Amino acid sequence: MTDLLPATDILHAETPHIETSEEIAARLAASPPLLVAENLDVTYVTEAGEVPACRNVNLTLHRGEILGVAGESASGKSTLLNALARLQRPPAITSGGKVTFYPTDDSDPMEISSMSEEELRERRWTSLSFVMQSAMACLNPVIRLESQFTDVIREHDPEVSKEDASKKAGELLEMVGIPAHRLKAFPFQLSGGMQQRALIALSLACDPDVVFMDEPTTAVDVIMQRQILSQILHLQARLGFAIVFVTHDLSLLLEISDRIVIMYGGRFVEVGSAEQIYESGLHPYTRGLRSSFPPLSEPVRKLHGIPGTPPDLLGLPVGCAFAPRCPRATQLCLEERRN
């Protein structure tokens, strides 16, 4: 901790104006699409049966948008992120629909699931980048940070000299509050929070169009979480990349997102601006989730959990998957699904 550069720990500290829902909607409408999912279905093919982990997902991620994805465990958040980021691995398959990527360099749109390995290699880090929950699962513990950064930078732009790549790596580390001299360190010599920051810096090494973040702050304490979030927001405002941020923590998403998707049982139950989700979420699941978490920057109020447990995706009910736990379920909810 002593080695960290000072970091702002107040979210939006340098943001002069917090946008209203209408302003966010207008900004996004004026921003070209980056990723478009149409009728996307993702299934895990297992011995126990086919697990419908994502169903009928329709979504447009705009350039520069911060999209939050919230939901309880097993609601399909990571499955969706992996399908959007082309990180999907067997036994997961895209069993329906498609995801189209619209590059910002004006090359032709490409369908994510049919990109060749070469196209994927070219786009990894430069267009599609990611930060996962455990930095140590992504960083190589026995290679100095400097080599890991310079390898990524020079793989995508061989004309960059080792010295320039190293200089850029140092600047990236400083941007996330780590002194440049720590480039000489091995990842295992850093604290958990610094490892996570280093991974965020690495994810930005090739100026990506979008950074997929799957629970990037779950493994660090709350103070470090706020510092990291603050830095992510400042970097995003400065560099303009889009973010897909997955977490079960809705209150965190309310603070950082332009739009929030609420998932349950592999489906979207509601999509809206943070303000809409907070103040006028329509679905009883959205409301239940909202009252399950303490707000990040307001006085703590009484919290109410959602009774019951998420559904078994191998035995989903015919109607709304949330109906068995829903205080407002009617006979129709048990018989028919609307989304």
Ligand SMILES: Nc1ncnc2c1ncn2[C@@H]1O[C@H](COP(=O)(O)OP(=O)(O)OP(=O)(O)O)[C@@H](O)[C@H]1O
């Ligand atoms: N490799 C796998 N094989 C079979 N089923 C899987 C696999 N990975 C995930 N699933 C199932 O897919 C569903 C969605 O899982 P997913 O990890 O996407 O949910 P999540 O919302 O990200 O949960 P968490 O917050 O716990 O990470 C769950 O029912 C899960 O059991």
